[in-house]
Amino acid sequence: MKPNSIAVFNSNDIYPISADSTMPFEQHRDIFYLSGVDQEESILLLFPDAPKEKYREVLFLKETNEHIAIWEGEKLTKERALEVSGIKTVYWLEDLEKIFFEIMTQCETVYVNTNEHYRSNVETETREDRFTKWWKAKYPAHTVAKSNPILQRLRSVKDPIEIDLIQNACNITEKGFRRLLSFVKPDVWEYNIEAELLHEFINNRSKGFAYTPIIASGNNANVLHYIENNQPCKAGDLILMDVAAEYANYSSDLSRTIPVSGRYTKRQRDVYDAVLRVKNEATKLLVPGAIWADYHVEVGKLMTSELLGLGLLDKADIQNEDPEWPAYKKYFMHGTSHHIGLDTHDYGILTEPILANMVFTVEPGIYIPDEGFGIRLEDDVVVQEKGEPFNLMGNIPIEAEEIEDLMNKG
Structure with a gap:
């Protein structure tokens, strides 16, 4: 990664079929490879040069509760997320915009995780795509880089x-x-x-x-x-x-x-x-x-x-x-x-x-x-x-x- 840059990785969506039916969840392989997190509505943020050490690796997770545990099964708690990923800084997604703003004031380049596999043919807008559109609209002055070539070399x-x-x-x-x-x-x-x-x-x-x-x-x-x-x-x-x-x-x-x-x-x-x-x-x-x-x-x-x-x-x-x-x-x-x-x-x-x-x-x-x-x-x-x-x-x-x-x- 370039100096003073961040990289963001999103989980996949749970895709609907119709009515209340959904496809079985399959995690985006990049966030899984980098963190071990295997659940929906998760975001990994990497900021190697962060002024605050706690922001060098950050996980954002869907907040779990007893109701979710009963209906959907156990989701990651902050403690369990640390065990799974080794990442100490874990927030709930509701804190994303506030923390992301602080981080964006401190970085210059954002690595976007696009799909550049030679066989890819994707028509569906992914969670990654929506996140990229959101931050580009909110922070248009940042430089954009792509993480895919780095991941291709690491994962191969x-x-x-x-x-x-x-x-x-x-x-x-x-x-x-x-x-x-x-x-x-x-x-x-x-x-x-x-x-x-x-x-x-x-x-x-x-x-x-x-x-x-x-x-x-x-x-x-x-x-x-x-x-x-x-x-x-x-x-x-x-x-x-x-x-x-x-x-x-x-x-x-x-x-x-x-x-x-x-x-x-x-x-x-x-x-x-x-x-x-x-x-x-x-x-x-x-x-x-x-x-x-x-x-x-x-x-x-x-x-x-x-x-x-x-x-x-x-x-x-x-x-x-x-x-x-x-x-x-x-x-x-x-x-x-x-x-x-x-x-x-x-x-x-x-x-x-x-x-x-x-x-x-x-x-x-x-x-x-x-x-x-x-x-x-x-x-x-x-x-x-x-x-x-x-x-x-x-x-x-x-x-x-x-x-x-x-x-x-x-």
């Missing part, structure tokens, strides 16, 4: 505690996946599989899925974001599952593709093994200093070689390809890796070199609508100072033989 490199939490999410995901291997049979429905996973996740202290689950049998696998999960799984088909648990607000992200009947056909197996080879080789490329865009070019070369071997591309396709949309993109049209952490598509500035302790997915796929199936395989890995990344999902079955053995056990 994981603390050991964070890696442990992601590992825990991966371990819960493993339990769910292993449960499925003995459950899946011809004529189960995609939603039956979703229900089995949710049962296992919640039974292991997860709040549930880290993102909307994709359980795509047969040709549904060729719709990249298929989330209906309402079709029967037919004998001979494959099921592409992109499903994973959260734990303590941290995400895991898994993809596996399994045979409904417990055995891959020869063609399915050939494609499966090709995807697995690309995943294994791509993982080795995630090393400190690598650039995300260059990495994807290299993965494209790996995939092109495999598609030639499968007869899906020929040399003429490669010679005549559009450099902006290489030939392999016909069968593998999405990216291979993204950051993962508090968000499933987590923070990370993609134009800057990869660093140790960043956590990435690795998720190549081959999608063949003409043959009625698609295959994607995905693990979550931690970049190491030296050597290959550490696979947080290394215990989750992925080799075709192991999946077949487990599906046909007993």
Whole structure:
């Protein structure tokens, strides 16, 4: 942060559905990351150069009382907020304007927390947006800076505690996946599989899925974001599952593709093994200093070689390809890796070199609508100072033989 500046972070709103219904509360990941506070109507203010030491870190919280405790459950008291966050100065929100005025007379720059993630597409006005409009109107002479690049760099490199939490999410995901291997049979429905996973996740202290689950049998696998999960799984088909648990607000992200009947056909197996080879080789490329865009070019070369071997591309396709949309993109049209952490598509500035302790997915796929199936395989890995990344999902079955053995056990 610049000298004599403050940064402000707001919690998310509780979003209405209609009547008196609301969406389940999900905390804004930035205020959670910085303070551990996981409730609505909370504000964190940071002022490193504050003349009064007590204003260097300040939390503003919704005042709790017995009525709220009875109807909504316990909210943070000032004492509990200190235990959770380590922040000694805690006020109720009703004191915000008075204290904010004092602080604004002492600072010159205000860091605004805008959403600059490369996938963001937000139409809803957030609590953060409303707060920014309010203070800009009231204090127009202050300089504005943006906190997002700082948060992107901080959050993209994981603390050991964070890696442990992601590992825990991966371990819960493993339990769910292993449960499925003995459950899946011809004529189960995609939603039956979703229900089995949710049962296992919640039974292991997860709040549930880290993102909307994709359980795509047969040709549904060729719709990249298929989330209906309402079709029967037919004998001979494959099921592409992109499903994973959260734990303590941290995400895991898994993809596996399994045979409904417990055995891959020869063609399915050939494609499966090709995807697995690309995943294994791509993982080795995630090393400190690598650039995300260059990495994807290299993965494209790996995939092109495999598609030639499968007869899906020929040399003429490669010679005549559009450099902006290489030939392999016909069968593998999405990216291979993204950051993962508090968000499933987590923070990370993609134009800057990869660093140790960043956590990435690795998720190549081959999608063949003409043959009625698609295959994607995905693990979550931690970049190491030296050597290959550490696979947080290394215990989750992925080799075709192991999946077949487990599906046909007993």
